[in-house]
Amino acid sequence: MRSSLRISTLFAFVLLFCALTAAYGQDTPSDATTLTANPVYQKSCAKCHGKTGEGRHFGGPSLVSEKVAATSADDLRNIINNGKGRMPKYAGKLTPEEINRLILQIKAAKTKQ
Ligand code: HEC
Numbered sequence: 070m071r072s073s074l075r076i077s078t079l080f081a082f083v084l085l086f087c088a089l090t091a092a093y094g095q096d097t098p099s100d101a102t103t104l105t106a107n108p109v110y111q112k113s114c115a116k117c118h119g120k121t122g123e124g125r126h127f128g129g130p131s132l133v134s135e136k137v138a139a140t141s142a143d144d145l146r147n148i149i150n151n152g153k154g155r156m157p158k159y160a161g162k163l164t165p166e167e168i169n170r171l172i173l174q175i176k177a178a179k180t181k182q
Pocket of ligand 1 (some may be wrong): 117131132171180
């Protein structure tokens with residue numbers, strides 16, 4: 070009896086620990102220097118490229134792919150300014166500074182497969 074009580078206490082602590090780590094994990098990107106923490110990204114891009122930048126909504130591809138990591142800043146700027154396929158153009162909708170910042174943040178984002 071006693072030992073099963075101890076195990077469930079341990080289990081409760083493990084659950085608490087997981088909940089805390091998950092909450093901390095969600096808080097981490099809140100420094101506005103990362104792509105997913107950038108309000109411009111969340112407002113203009115996340116609906117297609119996903120809140121995490123990994124793509125999937127409305128066919129927007131991942132922005133943290135090997136392909137994007139290998140794309141030059143000039144080419145990224147071209148795609149964002151002029152659009153491509155179903156990707157809308159953002160020249161005139163976002164300022165060049167906002168677009169530059171997005172490019173830097175896309176470049177800085179950690180690549181996932
Ligand atoms: C309406 C949905 C939509 C929105 C909003 C959108 N995109 Fe896209 N984006 C796409 C699609 C679809 C493609 C793929 C275009 C193609 O290759 O035909 C794409 C491609 C890209 C690419 C090139 C990726 C690659 O693999 O070559 C970049 C970079 C990009 N988008 C950045 C952005 C940024 C930054 C924003 C916000 C300013 C944004 N997108 C907003 C749909 C969207």
